[in-house]
């Protein structure tokens with residue numbers, strides 16, 4: 303338990319990959335078709351917006367402005383789901399955790415392996431998104447490649463604390479409610495669809511506390527090639543702090559649930 | 563036959579005799595308190611029990627539902643830390659060396675933890691990889707274990723499609739993937755039909771004859787009698803008796819038991835008459851159950867003669883050998899299976 307080796311978490315990663323393999327083709331199609339439809343639609347509407355005023359957007363097209371924010375937001379959704387719902391299902395009868403915890407794997411090994419796999423899926427999702435975005439001309443520079451790890455980090459900032467909660471909770475429905483009434487509205491409050499400068503000041507302050515806002519800003523600044531060191535440190539630091547806090551919390555709840 | 567078993571042991575790669583160094587498992591004042599949670603009060607599931615077992619033994623925990631058998635097994639499996647007391651296994655401490663101990667034991671939990679989304683073979687693969695075994699090793703052992711569990715033709719089917727007995731056999735096969743020195747089985751045959759139970763018993767006999775140390779829990783006294791060299795009887799988190807099945811029967815009950823059933827109209831009067839016969843020269847003791855009377859006697863036929871001589875005419879009278887069920891009833895005043 304004291305020494306931390308990467309080998310046991312990779313075994314959990316491999317186990318989850320084996321299960322994912324059955325459905326990965328389907329999820330890759332969804333991962334490409336979703337952004338394609340969405341961004342194409344936005345691109346058309348965006349033309350109307352662009353023709354009226356792009357002042358608040360900093361002189362770039364609406365599509366280019368919006369796409370990295372959407373990428374961060376879909377990473378958030380996946381992070382919430384595979385972190386929270388994933389841990390809940392894996393710990394339930396028929397899930398994989400109970401078998402793993404009877405082996406030399408420690409609860410922390412299992413946790414880290416699962417989060418590693420979530421990170422992998424987040425990266426795939428974001429890479430697919432970026433591909434579509436680039437095809438539609440919304441990735442102006444090569445810096446855009448770095449939005450993939452930035453979006454994955456955004457997703458992980460949700461996945462780690464959600465795993466801590468998902469493994470401990472008895473009620474799946476509570477998580478679903480939070481998803482619907484807290485996570486979805488974050489979209490609107492986090493400067494995904496419109497610049498925060500257009501909303502009242504108090505609402506802007508709320509947004510600063512939203513992990514998604516930090517993820518959106520990080521991805522957007524990177525995509526536009528305008529990330530400053532200070533902004534990167536603040537946004538990245540906020541997200542990394544969420545991941546660390548989530549992992550520390552989840553270590554406790556995983557041990558309690560799997561080795562009670 | 564002998565050679566057959568030996569060669570299977572070799573091909574299965576199951577741990578046989580290894581140099582013995584002290585007891586394989588030793589528990590002292592082992593206690594598990596399930597903490598209070600969500601309205602439920604804290605519960606003492608295992609209440610300071612002591613036991614030890616040697617390599618090669620088949621050791622059982624016999625007791626009714628709620629006795630604390632699973633709580634004990636989960637501590638031995640190192641997935642549930644003891645609240646107090648000590649548990650030493652394989653020369654290590656269960657409280658601190660859980661991972662190293664789990665690497666050397668096999669576990670068949672009460673509710674099987676198979677991954678429903680994976681195939682039979684994939685379940686073995688994933689499980690073996692958790693032990694750090696190479697793919698090649700797992701593949702090779704899987705073939706033998708699927709053969710052992712008679713699941714060769716199910717290898718590529720999803721676990722969802724298996725019957726209860728097959729799932730149980732797969733769980734046992736899976737528990738052997740790491741070539742364990744000690745195998746834990748929590749109620750291995752509960753919920754199975756008689757035929758599936760017998761197939762499973764046969765597999766467990768085979769393991770036993772290969773020298774694998776077994777710890778099993780059951781609330782079936784026939785299972786305990788069949789499989790265990792030695793067992794403890796648990797009730798309310800405590801051990802109430804310990805010994806071989808034979809010695810427990812010898813120590814706590816008579817050699818035979820006469821079971822008497824009476825017509826509803828006669829029952830009350832007949833019960834009084836039979837109770838008056840014990841303790842006597844022939845009938846040593848009587849237990850009154852809702853539907854029948856048990857008369858403990860070294861010779862059941864003699865006891866029946868005494869009953870008939872007292873002028874009673876039972877609807878049915880059955881003489882049988884005393885069992886662990888009778889031991890449990892004698893010690894606790896309750897039946898094992900309600």
Ligand SMILES: Nc1ncnc2c1ncn2[C@@H]1O[C@H](COP(=O)(O)OP(=O)(O)O)[C@@H](O)[C@H]1O
Pocket residue numbers: 596597605606607625626627628629630631632633634
């Ligand atoms: N995880 C748990 N949390 C709270 N109480 C438990 C838990 N597991 C078992 N118990 C309680 O502990 C007692 C012993 O249960 P258990 O060890 O499962 O007995 P057995 O396996 O002999 O049926 C029961 O009263 C049961 O309700």
Ligand SMILES: [Mg+2]
Pocket residue numbers: 631632633672748749
């Ligand atoms: Mg039990």
